[in-house]
Amino acid sequence: MTPGGKRVVMVAAVARNGVIGDGPDIPWRLPGEQRLFKGLTWGHTLVMGRTTFESIGRPLPGRTTIVLTRSPDWTAEGVLVARDLEGALALADGLDGEVMVAGGGQVYAVALPVADEQVISEVDLEPAGDAFYPDFDRTEWVETSREHHDGYDRVTYSRRRAAEL
């Protein structure tokens, strides 16, 4: 949750070995999965790391982008900038929709403890890579949906409330 009570949703495509990226790239091409990402995130606020933003190279349309960077001078046209996760979440409270954490590895790791939901495309590959999705304790999450697609499963995990644990 954000300080203002908005849901925080992690959105990622993760290979069987946890790989999410290789250098600046994502080491697979799944156009249908990208369309699902667009549909899920449209109208919401994206939070992403500076590296991921620079690998995309532009703000994604139809969404407000908050870029996390520790660099005090970093700016880019069409995006908001936050210096830490707390700043990004406070900023997102004043913006449209839910908070969708869009990577990469560093940002997923820092945001996971405050996330309410994870929407993960579990990609049926084991590619080489150097960016990983963080491990998470499966007992703290419940699988609330699973859809099979060609090459990946789209799975939603919701955080168990304290009363359920």
Ligand SMILES: NC(=O)c1ccc[n+]([C@@H]2O[C@H](COP(=O)([O-])OP(=O)(O)OC[C@H]3O[C@@H](n4cnc5c(N)ncnc54)[C@H](OP(=O)(O)O)[C@@H]3O)[C@@H](O)[C@H]2O)c1
């Ligand atoms: N498969 C997927 O779903 C998916 C999604 C997104 C990205 N990716 C992949 O992930 C890879 C990039 O991930 P990455 O881990 O290398 O980088 P990243 O998380 O995208 O960005 C890292 C940068 O974000 C800033 N940052 C991170 N944590 C911060 C914090 N707590 N406070 C302030 N700033 C913070 C820092 O920027 P400064 O250095 O400027 O301070 C840091 O260098 C790429 O390969 C990309 O293609 C995959």
